[in-house]
Structure formats: C-alpha cells, structure tokens
Amino acid sequence: MKGVFKASSAVLSLASSVVAGPLNSRSEIILFKGPFKVASDSVHNVHIGYGDDSFEGDVQIVYGACDMAGSHERHHELGSTFFRRDARPERLVWIVPDEAVHGGCLHAYSGSALIGRSEPIAITSNYQKREDMSKISDWSGPWFDGVAYLQNKVNSASFVAVEKSKKIAIVGGGMSGLLTSHLLTSVGINDWHITESSQRIGGRIRTKYLAGTTPDQYQYQEMGPMRFPVSTKYTDTNETLDINDHKMVFQLADTLNKLNGNDSTLAVNFIPWIQASPNVPANSNGYRLPNGRIPSAAQVKANSSLVLPTAKPDDYDEEVVTKAEDALAAFYDETPERLRNASQSIYKAHKEAIERGLFHWSEAAYLRYHLNMSADMVDYVAGAGSDPMWDLYDTVYFGATTWRTIDKGLESLPRAFYPHVQDKLTLGRKIDGIMYNNDTGKVSLTWRQDQFAMEPEKEEYDYAVVAVPFSKVRTWKLPQYSSLLSRAIQTMNYAQSCKVSLRYKTRFWEHLDEPIIGGCGAVDIYGIGSVCYPSYQINSTRPGVILASYSSGTSARSLAALSTEDHVARVQRAMVEVHGDVAAEQFTGAYERQCWEVDEHQAGAWADPLLGQQDLYLPAYYKTEANTIFIGEHTSYTHAWIYSALDSAVRGTTQLLLDMGLVDEAKQIVEEWMGRWINL
Numbered sequence: 136m137k138g139v140f141k142a143s144s145a146v147l148s149l150a151s152s153v154v155a156g157p158l159n160s161r162s163e164i165i166l167f168k169g170p171f172k173v174a175s176d177s178v179h180n181v182h183i184g185y186g187d188d189s190f191e192g193d194v195q196i197v198y199g200a201c202d203m204a205g206s207h208e209r210h211h212e213l214g215s216t217f218f219r220r221d222a223r224p225e226r227l228v229w230i231v232p233d234e235a236v237h238g239g240c241l242h243a244y245s246g247s248a249l250i251g252r253s254e255p256i257a258i259t260s261n262y263q264k265r266e267d268m269s270k271i272s273d274w275s276g277p278w279f280d281g282v283a284y285l286q287n288k289v290n291s292a293s294f295v296a297v298e299k300s301k302k303i304a305i306v307g308g309g310m311s312g313l314l315t316s317h318l319l320t321s322v323g324i325n326d327w328h329i330t331e332s333s334q335r336i337g338g339r340i341r342t343k344y345l346a347g348t349t350p351d352q353y354q355y356q357e358m359g360p361m362r363f364p365v366s367t368k369y370t371d372t373n374e375t376l377d378i379n380d381h382k383m384v385f386q387l388a389d390t391l392n393k394l395n396g397n398d399s400t401l402a403v404n405f406i407p408w409i410q411a412s413p414n415v416p417a418n419s420n421g422y423r424l425p426n427g428r429i430p431s432a433a434q435v436k437a438n439s440s441l442v443l444p445t446a447k448p449d450d451y452d453e454e455v456v457t458k459a460e461d462a463l464a465a466f467y468d469e470t471p472e473r474l475r476n477a478s479q480s481i482y483k484a485h486k487e488a489i490e491r492g493l494f495h496w497s498e499a500a501y502l503r504y505h506l507n508m509s510a511d512m513v514d515y516v517a518g519a520g521s522d523p524m525w526d527l528y529d530t531v532y533f534g535a536t537t538w539r540t541i542d543k544g545l546e547s548l549p550r551a552f553y554p555h556v557q558d559k560l561t562l563g564r565k566i567d568g569i570m571y572n573n574d575t576g577k578v579s580l581t582w583r584q585d586q587f588a589m590e591p592e593k594e595e596y597d598y599a600v601v602a603v604p605f606s607k608v609r610t611w612k613l614p615q616y617s618s619l620l621s622r623a624i625q626t627m628n629y630a631q632s633c634k635v636s637l638r639y640k641t642r643f644w645e646h647l648d649e650p651i652i653g654g655c656g657a658v659d660i661y662g663i664g665s666v667c668y669p670s671y672q673i674n675s676t677r678p679g680v681i682l683a684s685y686s687s688g689t690s691a692r693s694l695a696a697l698s699t700e701d702h703v704a705r706v707q708r709a710m711v712e713v714h715g716d717v718a719a720e721q722f723t724g725a726y727e728r729q730c731w732e733v734d735e736h737q738a739g740a741w742a743d744p745l746l747g748q749q750d751l752y753l754p755a756y757y758k759t760e761a762n763t764i765f766i767g768e769h770t771s772y773t774h775a776w777i778y779s780a781l782d783s784a785v786r787g788t789t790q791l792l793l794d795m796g797l798v799d800e801a802k803q804i805v806e807e808w809m810g811r812w813i814n815l
Contacts, residue, residue, distance in 0.1 A: 164190050165243035165251025172257040176233040178285055180226045180296060180798040181213070181241065183251075191220040192245050196227055196294075201240035201255055205247065210236060214294025226296035228796045230285050231258065284757070284793055296796035303327040303791070304580055304594075306566055307602035309338020310777055311766045313552045314387065314784035315600050316559070318808070322792070322800035329556055330580060332565040332607075333736045336556065337549030340777070343727035345638040345680055350543035353672045356636035356682045357545055358729035360777050361667070362408040364535030367478055371471045378478045378535060380773070383781045383809050388541075391551040401551045408538035409670040412654025414647075416666055416713045420445060420659050429658055429713050431649060448511045459502050459516050466501065467493070469530055477531045484527055485772045493524040494750045521746045528773045540670060548777075567591065568612035569599060571761035578762040581612070598794070599763045600787055602780075604629065606738035614761040623752035627769055629739025631732035632687035633662075633694045635706040638725035642679035643717050644668060655685075662690045663709045678723065683710050687740065695730035702728060742769030757786070759794050785809070 166184035173179050181196075194216065197209035206212075213229050229241075237258045243251035303319060305312045308331030319327050329336075341359040348354040363384055368375045388403035395401040413433035420443040424430055430441045468491075477484035488494060498517035501524065502508045508516070541547050568581035568591060578599045581591035601608065605627040613624070644651040655667040664686035669679060684706040686694055694702055703726045710718040731740035744752070756770040766787035768779035785808045792801040 163251050164245075165194065165196075167241050167243075167251060167253035170256075171254050172259065173229070173231050174259050175231055175235050177231050178793075178798050179229045179231065180796070181229045182226055183224070183243075185223060186251075189220065190223075190250075191218060194218045194250070195244045197242050197244065198229075198235065198256075199239050199242065201238075201252070203242070205249075206242065206244045209242070210239060213241070216295055222298075224295045224297075226796065226799075228285060228294050228296060228798055284790070294796070296798070299324045299795075299797070300326055301597040301795060302595075304578070304596040304599040305329045305602060306580065306599060307331060307338065307767070308333075308336035308549075308556075308560065308562075309602055309767070309780060310340065310548065311768070311780040311784040311787070312338075312600070312602035313549065313556065314781050315602065315766065315788050316556055317390070317552075318784065318788040318804050319791075320555070321807075322797070322803060324800075327559060329560045330564050330566060331560065331562050332603075334562050335549075336553065336560070336562075337546060338602075338780070339731070339737060339740075340545045340549055341729060342544030342546035343636060343729075344544070345636065345727055346723065346725040350546070353543070353669075353675065353677060354638060354680055355544045356634075356667075356669070356680045356727065357540075358634045358636065358727060360545060360775070361682075362410070362538050362540045362670075363405075363777070364532040365537040365539050367474075367531070367534055368536045369471055369475060375536075376475055376478050378531065379809075380481050380782070381532075381776070381778045383785075384777050385539075386809065387781060388548070388551075391548070394555060395551055401547075401554070402542075403547045403551050404542040405539040406542045406671060408540040409653025409668075410533075410535070410538045410655065412652050412656075412668070414649040414651045415654045415656025415668065416658050417442075418657045418659045419443065423712075426715070427712070428715055432656055433649070448515050450509055450511060451515070452512070455508065455512060456516060459506060459508055459512070462506055463498060463501065463517070463524075466496075467524065467527075469527060473527070474531055474534065477527050481528055481531075481772060484531075485525070488525040488527060489750050493527075494747070496524050497521050497746050498524060500746070522743065523746050523749060525749075532776070542671065545777075566603075566611065569601075569614060569761070569763060570612075571614040571763070576762060597762065598759075598791055600766060600791060601763060602766050602784070602787075604737060604739060604742070604767055605769055607736070608765075614763070616760045616763075617755065617758070619752065620755040620758070620760060620765075623748075623755050627748060627752065628743050628745045629732075629769075630687055630741050630743035630775070631691040631695065631730070632685070632740035633691045633702070633730040634682060634686075634728070635684040635703055636680050636727045637683045637703075637707060637710065638678060638680045638723045639718070639721040640678055640723055641721060642669075642672075642675060642677070643721050644679075644681070644714060645674055647714065647717075655682075658709060658713065660709045660712065662686050662694050663706065664690070666710075666713065681710065683707070691730065691740075692732060695733050699728055741775035742767075743774065757790065759790060762794075764790055764794075781808075 163186045166186055168182040168184055170179055195206060196213040197206050198211055199209040211232055213227060235258050238255050240255055241253040242249060303326065305315050305327055308329050312329055313336060316327055316329060339359040342355050343358050344350060344355045346354060363381050364378050366375050366377045391403055414431045416429045417432040417435040419430050419435060419441055422441050422443045435441050497520055499513050499519055502513045502517055503510060564582050566580050566582050570579040570581060577595045577597060579593045579595045580599065581593045583591050605624045606629045609624050651668050652673060653668050653670040655665050657665050663684045667682040667685065707722055731737055756765050764787045766783040768774050768783065771779035771783045773779045785804060789801045789804055
C-alpha cells in the first residue's frame with residue numbers, strides 16, 4: 136500500500152516540529168534498533184520499536200541522506216503499510232539495492248510527518264559475494280536468490296515481517312517434511328503439523344527387520360536408500376576429497392543425537408559400508424562355471440573369457456561402435472578435475488552441465504541425430520532411454536572410495552525424529568486436495584474418512600509445505616497453479632524399482648571357499664539386478680539377510696506385476712545359482728519385498744526427469760503459489776539420495792521464511808544447514 140496517509144492531528148502535531156530537523160526521544164514514534172551496518176545487494180530485517188504506544192496509521196519507510204527534508208528526497212523506499220495499534224510489526228524487510236550509498240539513514244514518515252530516523256548506516260560493498268555467487272547462481276543452477284525473490288514480491292508481506300504464530304501444514308512425513316519441522320522449530324515457529332498418509336514416518340527410508348526381529352538383532356536390509364558416499368581418493372593427484380553435499384546427512388544425525396541427549400535407543404551411529412568386494416557375483420552374460428554357479432567379480436577380472444559376448448545387430452560395425460563410444464565419452468568429458476569439482480559443489484556441476492548442453496540430449500538422441508547412426512546401432516550402444524546426459528553426480532557418488540551406512544538401519548533417522556514430532560503428527564490421513572481462498576489468503580488440506588463422501592473434511596492453514604512426490608500429488612484436486620508448475624506436477628517422470636531381501640539360518644556366504652564380505656554385485660538373471668551383502672556384524676554367528684535382488688527400470692515394472700510368491704521364488708532360485716545348494720539348505724523362508732511403483736504412498740522409487748524436465752521445471756519450485764511450497768528430492772538437483780530431500784527442506788523453509796519476512800531466521804537456517812549457495 137503506497138498511498139499517502141493523512142495522519143491524525145495528534146500525530147502531525149507530534150511530528151511537525153521534527154520534519155526538517157533532528158529528532159529527540161520525545162518526538163520519535165518509530166525507533167530504529169538496527170542493523171546499522173549492511174551490505175549492498177542483500178536483504179535484511181530492520182528491527183524497530185515504538186516511542187508512542189498509542190500510534191496507529193500509515194507508515195512509509197525510506198532510506199536517504201540523514202538530513203533530507205522529506206521523503207521525496209529519498210534514495211529508495213523500503214515499503215509502506217498500515218501499522219495497527221494491536222498488531223504493530225517489530226521488524227521490517229530491507230532489500231538493500233546494489234547502488235545504495237554509504238552513511239545515510241532510515242526514515243519513517245506518516246504522511247509528510249517524520250516520525251522516526253535511524254543512526255547513520257554503514258553500507259559495505261557486496262561485489263565479491265555477488266561475483267562468487269554468479270559462478271553458480273542463476274536460473275540454470277542453484278539460483279534461489281533471496282534478494283531477487285523478495286524484489287519480485289510487491290505486496291506488503293515483502294516489507295513487514297509477520298509474527299511467528301502462523302499455522303503451517305507439513306504434508307508428508309518423509310525426510311524433507313521431518314527436517315522442515317525441525318527447521319521451523321529452531322527459529323521459533325511452533326504452530327506446524329505433519330500429516331502423513333501411512334502409519335509411519337520416514338517416507339522412502341524403509342528398513343525391514345525380517346521375521347519380526349528388532350534392530351538390536353541385526354536381521355535387516357534396506358528396502359529404500361542404503362548408504363552414503365563420504366570421500367574419494369583421486370589417483371592422478373593422490374588426494375582424498377570429501378563429497379560435500381552428503382555431509383548434511385551426517386549433520387542431521389549429530390543434531391538429532393544432541394536433541395535426544397545421546398539416548399542409546401534413539402542414537403544415529405554411522406558404520407562403514409562395503410561398496411565393493413572381490414567375490415560378489417558378476418554379470419557374465421549367461422556364462423556358468425562347471426559347477427553351474429555364476430562366476431565372481433574376481434574370477435571375471437582374472438579371466439575375461441568367463442563373460443560371454445553380447446549378440447550384435449545385423450549391421451554391427453566395430454569402427455562405428457568405437458566412434459560412438461568415443462563421441463559419448465568426449466561429450467561427457469568426465470575428467471578427474473571435473474569429478475573433483477562436482478564432489479566439492481554439485482551445484483556448480485549442475486550449472487556447468489546445462490551450459491555444456493548435457494541436458495539437451497539423451498545418449499540415444501545424440502547418437503541418432505548428431506552422429507547419424509542407424510536406429511538399430513543406437514539401441515545397441517545406448518538403448519532407447521530419454522534421460523538427459525547428466526549422470527556426473529552418480530559417477531561422483533559411486534566413484535567414492537569411502538562409504539558409510541547407519542548402524543541398525545537407516546530407520547534410525549526417522550526413529551530419532553519421532554519424539555520431536557509425535558505430538559504434532561497425524562498418521563493414516565490421506566490428503567486428496569489443496570484449496571486456496573483468494574479472499575483470506577488461507578490454504579486448506581482436504582481428505583476423506585469415507586472415500587465415497589462427496590464433501591471432504593478439511594483444515595485451514597496459513598501455508599502448506601508439501602513434501603509429497605508429484606507421483607501422488609498429481610492425483611489430488613489442486614488450486615489453479617501456474618502452467619509450468621502444473622505441468623511439472625502432472626508429468627514429472629518417476630523411476631521404478633523392486634527389492635527382495637531373504638533371510639538365512641547363518642551368514643554362510645562369509646564362509647564359502649571364496650568368502651563374500653559385504654559389497655554389491657550384479658547377475659545376468661533377468662529381474663535380479665544387484666545383490667548386496669550386509670556390511671554390519673561381519674562373521675557374526677547370527678542368522679543373516681541378503682538383499683538378494685535390487686532391480687530398477689523396465690524390469691522392475693514387470694517384476695511388480697508378479698505375485699509375491701513368484702517373485703520371491705525367482706530370487707531364491709537365483710541365490711542358489713550364485714552360492715550353490717547351501718543357499719537352498721539355509722533359506723528360512725523369511726523375506727521382504729518392496730516394489731516402489733505400486734506403493735500406495737509413493738507411486739515411484741525416485742524422480743527421474745525425462746529429457747528437458749530437469750532444467751525446465753526447477754524454477755517452478757522456487758515460487759510460492761497459493762501459499763503452497765513444494766519440497767522433496769524431486770525438487771532438488773540430484774535424485775534418489777537422502778541428501779536431496781534434506782537440501783529441498785532447507786530451500787523450502789528459507790522460501791517460507793522470506794514469504795513471512797523473517798529474513799534473520801532465513802539467514803540462520805542457510806548458515807547452519809549448508810545452504811550457503813542460497814544468496815541472502
């Protein structure tokens with residue numbers, strides 16, 4: 136609201152003597168408490184108080200020379216709004232422009248009357264910060280820029296910090312929703328509530344403790360995420376570099392352990408994960424050893440003839456295939472330096488990938504239309520996938536030489552959260568819609584206890600933070616969002632995967648002639664995919680559990696259509712092919728199966744954007760529409776990693792706080808939670 140306010144006679148009388156001269160404590164209505172040192176091209180909260188408790192009226196806040204005669208001489212305006220006697224702000228929002236001059240003052244006017252002036256304010260240059268930020272921060276990278284975000288908000292909410300009593304809905308009890316609840320609490324916002332459709336929290340963290348065992352009995356496998364890459368040793372420089380983005384998971388564990396007073400029943404403790412082991416099964420393309428078993432990775436490495444050749448197309452040309460593979464490698468150009476840079480900042484790597492055109496091509500399209508290869512040869516070399524050519528982050532992560540997992544299962548993370556959310560948590564409520572009231576600016580969640588009821592039940596909130604995958608959100612009744620956001624919700628692609636874990640009487644695989652000690656291998660039996668062995672309790676005398684099948688892609692869709700009995704039996708037969716008859720003798724009959732595409736609470740394993748979706752849709756998530764903010768790994772740069780979900784929670788909570796004008800709190804979260812790519 137920027138109209139000129141006609142101040143009351145009492146206000147004008149009080150302020151008339153100070154319009155052009157210095158203010159004194161008796162005539163100052165608005166008291167500026169700081170900050171008195173800011174940076175150009177940045178955003179700040181200005182803290183204010185009141186010298187007259189009875190004041191009410193329109194207020195305009197401007198910045199300009201300390202001795203200016205009226206608001207018309209201002210350098211720039213912070214904003215204008217009505218200050219009510221019963222709801223006066225204690226903070227304002229100041230977007231300091233890049234060209235702001237040093238040594239001026241903030242001035243408060245009511246109409247033409249000067250009712251407050253700050254001390255002189257030092258404005259320092261922010262050029263270095265902006266130069267550094269420009270390397271990674273624009274629409275094609277981690278471009279969430281708090282300055283630009285607030286500059287685009289023209290209503291009074293971008294000027295006045297609202298109170299912390301706003302009612303916040305958090306939809307979804309996965310890791311992004313859980314971290315959002317903690318972040319809000321950490322800055323004094325306590326009126327939040329988590330609504331979760333299932334009867335548990337944790338989302339796609341899904342540790343299964345087989346045969347009714349407890350975490351302490353170590354009979355588990357991970358049916359969702361399994362491990363975290365920690366660091367990589369680069370042989371060209373002999374240096375070891377941390378993989379920075381996943382550090383947020385370790386930070387979260389430390390935070391939860393402190394919150395829980397290091398309670399051993401709620402502890403999140405990391406242990407080594409064995410990613411590679413020499414005697415795991417190998418993909419031999421159908422070859423079997425004389426004893427009928429699948430050869431190991433070590434055997435294949437020692438004798439390449441143990442892998443049968445792949446059938447070739449009729450028009451196969453070795454020279455053409457070599458040329459195609461070399462062209463793809465050259466386009467990817469995953470040099471050691473590029474890999475090192477990505478391990479230090481995945482955000483810079485993402486931006487660079489767009490600039491290099493990797494998001495403009497799939498491998499198949501590049502070979503078919505750039506190199507003019509035949510369709511048959513293209514399918515042989517690259518398959519018919521439509522994923523963009525940015526797999527650098529997976530290359531960096533899976534190239535790690537040091538890994539960790541969580542002792543007693545990743546379920547320890549949501550378990551440690553539970554005491555802090557249990558009183559503000561509704562389980563088993565399946566949200567089926569979001570409603571927005573244009574008149575009140577309120578947002579409502581809807582659900583049905585009786586699924587045939589035409590009128591839903593609903594609850595109203597000030598904001599909704601939606602931490603639910605688009606694979607589920609697209610089935611809801613939604614407000615009329617922008618075209619881009621609507622298309623993202625409706626069409627974002629999700630990968631499918633299936634896992635089967637099997638329990639055995641002993642950890643027999645650790646006592647074979649060629650023992651298998653942890654690690655993941657792969658077999659050529661259709662639908663089995665990877666086989667992973669537990670990295671915990673090595674050589675324990677307890678029973679043991681193998682992740683006997685981890686399949687993704689189109690094969691997982693076929694597997695999901697099998698009956699549970701057929702699927703588990705297929706996997707157990709494969710374990711006999713891998714290990715011999717001992718796998719049949721030792722099988723207890725206990726199993727767990729998880730096919731994510733048919734999970735009613737997820738409808739997909741992880742976001743897998745098709746060509747064009749990643750760079751197109753990302754900007755849509757960074758705008759608050761209908762008082763709704765979307766978070767989750769699908770709104771981040773990388774997918775299928777817990778880090779991605781946590782990263783999105785930092786961004787989404789920061790976005791919410793800026794919507795509320797709580798700049799100080801936004802900065803606190805950004806600084807504390809590794810969101811330092813966000814410019815504030």
